[in-house]
Amino acid sequence: MGKFQSWANEQWAPLQRAASWNPPFYRFFGSEHSQVPAGVRPLSGDESCRNLVRLIDTLDGDHPRPHVFRRCLSGMWGTGYRPSPGHEETFGTLASKAVKVADPKEAVAALAQYSPVSPPVTPRNAAPAPRQSSPTEVTFDGQVWAVKKEFVIQSEMRGVADLLDPMNWEQLAPFFKQTQRIDVQKTDAETGSWQGILKETVAFTWNSMTTQSFEAYLKIDYTVTKERVRADYSLEYEEGNQLIVDDGFGEARQVDGGIHYIGLKRLRFVSSILNLVAPAALCMFIESDEDGFRDVLEHKANAIAPPVTAGAKPITSPPK
């Protein structure tokens, strides 16, 4: 197994960022989005597929982040995307790779069970499967949007704690271009806890034309104990004065059967246009964090699902 790919400064990260914006956007705005300014509208589903194909072609013929990849495709399908005739085969092949099912039609059907919009149907009288991830909660207090996500990861605390360290956030999601500690007020060498300032460069690639970057300086309190780890953060300032509120926390607790994670993020942009899409962007952000944890930890545990079985077609670039 090769070295794990970090998102930071990767050339293919913008391709994933742009594709990842499609599902949450349509989840919130549906097809009636004519009042949303074009600058923050996502790629079409077909364009998103082409992005993903380019990404995979750039690498070793497989997506390096299985959970990110699967959520993206299942989200597109769940929010109503149906490939145009020229993209059906491409979408089927992508789906095969995403859910590790050889038959493209079966793979596309299987995507539904991963979609946050259309959860799997439990047969009548069947016991519900243990829930590994709660629905994403979005709230608005009249000023600030907040998003919360809880999930359980089968992992050791050590690995989760490393990823929760704000300095390592750039490994979690394609939106992090850089997370760098620039000031330390307090450290504990024994536990790894620290307090200080983090410079975080985050980029949203809304579509093929628009990428928006934020250089935020965050006050950090990263606390590590044996059973519980938490990273608290709040905005000090943002270089371009584009953010009013950006705070939250990620917390991991040791529970029976793994690690229980809670993430909460509160955000308010200066721009009213960005505040319009903030709930969708927040969902994308926090759900990508979940995928990031799963991808990195599974990769490190060498426990990635078996490769695609015989019959899956190699991916090829679709017609332009």
Added chain:
Amino acid sequence: MPPEEPTTRSKLGTGVAEMLEKQRAQIPKPLLGIAVWNQVPHYDGNAGAAPAALCDLLRDVLDLSLDDALRIYTDRNAAPVVFPPYPDQVIIDAQYESHGSATECEATVQICVPAELDDVKRLTMHPPPWPCQPARDFFWSRVEAPEATRIPQVLNQPWSIKADLNLPEQAVQSVTLNVAKLADNAFESQLKFEMSANRLLTLCSGAITVMKEEGRPGAVRIINKRSVQVAPALAVDAAQLIKYWLQVETVCLALPS
């Protein structure tokens, strides 16, 4: 009980304000702020009856005119203002909840302030420990805490404190407190106590939690919870007593003068 005559109320208010004015040098500023603040609602709709001494104290301690103080106090769109708006202190958030009767009451005050957990823990965890430490000389006197080395370092292991309880307008009452540490880690610490039944309080227990505030590096939340059952000898309203007690104790922890 018949409504209080405005003249009586005015005389009482003047007396309280003059007493506070005389003793202001001996009262820590956060406590003086609470005492002054608690006088404000008595003049809602009758600002003209407010004694000059109260207006002077409001201006000196809270940097407010009576009109501004009344406006803040009675703003129906805002949550109840638990603590006064101190001009030189930051209170991020504060809440007060209570339920009960005139003889029994349970209440919780919460306050979130910019502070380091270790600094606040020092006030709660070191002898003489909470609840005696912060409100000492106001609700407590002659606290006999064990030496630090005799305080158990394990959780849920109680230890005893002998202290004198000093409730308003009552003779000093000796009591024993059983205190136990429920949690102590890098995120939070928690203590509980139970007071021996006595002439004034047939029941009194409580718990205090100090914790790092989620999503706010550099902020601490203090949650102070208490239950009391007043004895017939203590002719005060349990709800009023517990509110003032918790206000004083919590503000001393959160905003050390």
